[in-house]
Amino acid sequence: VTTGKNRIAGIITRQIVSRALAHGLGNSPVKEYMLRDIKSVHPDAAVWEIRKIIIDENQRLLPVVRGTRVEGVITRTDLLRIMHDKIASIEGSLYPASRTKPVKNILKERLPQELYNTLKDAGELGASMGFNVYLVGGIVRDMLLRIDNLDIDLVVEGDGISFAKALSKKLNARVACHEKFKTAVITLRDQRHIDIATARLEYYNYPGDLPQVEESTLKLDLYRRDFTINTMAIALNPQRFGELIDYFGAQRDLKEKRIRVLHSLSFVEDPSRILRAIRFEQRFGFSLGKQTLSLVQSAIKAGFLKEVSSRRIFHELSQILSEENPVACMDRLKELGILNAMHSDLDFNSSKRDLFLSIKETLTWFNLLYTHETVQPWALYALALIGSMKSSRAVSLLKSLGLEPREIRKILASRDTVLAILKEFAKKGPKRPSWVARLLEGKDIGDILYAMARTKSPEVKKMISSYITMWRNYKPPVTGKDLISIGFSEGKELGECITIIKEKGLNGEIRNAKEALEFARKFLDAKKS
Known part of the structure; x- marks a missing residue:
């Protein structure tokens, strides 16, 4: 493919043309799918140089250029014919690869x-x-x-x-x-x-x-x-x-730390590969090859991301949101216009970016506790993406990203839970360990972690972290069996006393079994009288 001045712009193969036609792309400009990141040789180039490009670098068509003018091309078949005819004389000089x-x-x-x-x-x-x-x-x-x-x-x-x-x-x-x-x-x-x-x-x-x-x-x-x-x-x-x-x-x-597709229609045949390319690029610290970047931009412009099944989009996006550093991936998706191409409400503004960083920090801290609890990172980041959107818009966004109805219901329920938790923390008044334990007990660990990430209050972060590391695992110094041995009967009063002992223990008011039994006896006497 040449410009009006016979300068080389790229190459396109018969295979790419055939496949493009099969995909209904016959009216697309050649420049959209031609190979741009190519090499050329001078008419005086040695055989080993030609072989290196055609065989080792897999460029099937090699332009021959003098200055800026294209004078011809060498195909793989041409090279194989030369090598067959002169193999004995050139074997020693072939580029060693x-x-x-x-x-x-x-x-x-x-x-x-x-x-x-x-x-x-x-x-x-x-x-x-x-x-x-x-x-x-x-x-x-x-x-x-x-x-x-x-x-x-x-x-x-x-x-x-x-x-x-x-x-x-x-x-x-x-x-x-x-x-x-x-x-x-x-x-x-x-x-x-x-x-x-x-x-x-x-x-x-x-x-x-x-x-x-x-x-x-x-x-x-x-x-x-x-x-x-x-x-x-x-x-x-x-x-x-x-x-x-x-x-x-x-x-x-x-x-060379480069992400490169194998052919020009790679993103046409599977547009979800665009998300995968960004994931690998950021995971390994690589960069998209020049040709691959051009093909990503062409696929976005053509709207191919809207044609792939939403569940495949979810698979790729959930992988990105489960990466060690999803923030870098999201920055790149935003830079290339991929987020907006997926859904008009899918943005990554500064406040969402800050929340992503806070989630990342919270998850890193939690993983170092080795509690062996299952947390789905993608779900926490999905909560950040919908933010405070109205439910109807949030459902539209999550549905377009391939989440199933049950997953959408879970995300929205988690958002309501977290908002309720943070609303309680925002109320005035003392917040003793027993109060925090009552508030968070029975809540999903993912919801608790998202609340910890979302709050901007250092005091609230500290209380939630103390609950996760200590307070939720607190056991009273006495059991129901111990209380029965001093005169309690099984029933409501026994459960009420154990609960109070637990709360006083959390607050440091009861420090051992002796103090717990003393409190229990007084409790029992008061009930009897």
Whole structure:
């Protein structure tokens, strides 16, 4: 693609044109989907330089430029023909680059021994069945980044379902198969999962559609994935065990800290990848590649985010809101106009940003307590997003983001609960530990944490933190059985006395069992008289 002055603007391949037409994009400008982040060579370029760009960097079409003028192109077929004819004479001068490298030691270093042995068993089983088995997905990427990740995803060149059944039998584990998508999930005895998929090709009938699945090869399976950094695989068959396979320049993108899609229609076929791109960009401290950023902007402009199913949007957004630093993701989503493209009421102003930071700080503090209670971070951030919106607008926003009716009801109920809590704290008068305990007892821990994050009062924050760390776990120094032994009968008076003892204990008025029994005797005498 050239400008009016025959200067190169980009390239577009026949495959991209065909797929764009299939998606009904025939009237779209070429510039929307042409590849911009490309390289060119001078007419005097050496073969090794051409090979590096076409083969190692996966640029199928290479413009030949003298100065600013395009003089021709070299295709992959042209290069292969030259290499075939002159392989003997040029072999020594070819640019030294390899798509594979051994990472067996990294596997051994990053994985528990039992899991490492499981992968070896999987490779041996695959070889015995005539299948090639590969470790793929985020775990491969994270191994190279030295990030902990034990999510096992396997791709099988062959019948993934029959392989999964055989492996589950070998591991004495449960298996659930999904014939339509040619996938299976093995659940090990320690409840860890192994996801298994047949190497497959996916295609989309229209933007945002669910994928249609066909059997394929490893390379085509990896090509259907979202970003280059997620396209690496590690061979598990005994002959190649521990060999890293990189068809699409993922190692280079990891080194250059770049998020890059594999083809120009990636965000057309699955617009939810836009949110995923931002999540990975901010998680790893990477940046969107020039071409990828342009494609994000084109997809937003075309309104494709409104065409994807809201539940898929929820999946991606909840992942963002569960990140260690969702604030950075939200800043970037706002900067690129993605939030407004999802819903007109979805904004991230300074007050919401401050509340996000407070939630993050509160959750970090709570997680360090190791209480093992389940808190869904995304739900707290969703509360911050709806703020004080009228219920009808809040429902509209949450529904458009893919929350189900029961989830929306829970969010709105939590908002009412938190507002009621903070309203009570705002009232004048003493607020002793027993008062705080009565107010917060029985409340959902997520609601309590959101109240702690939302209040701007240091005193209220301190009271809520004391309730979480101490007061809610307080046990009276005596039991009902102790009170029965001094003359109480089971019933209303017993329960009332225990409650009062507990409140006095929280307030420091009763410090031990002796003082508790003294109070109980006086209480009983007063009731009798």
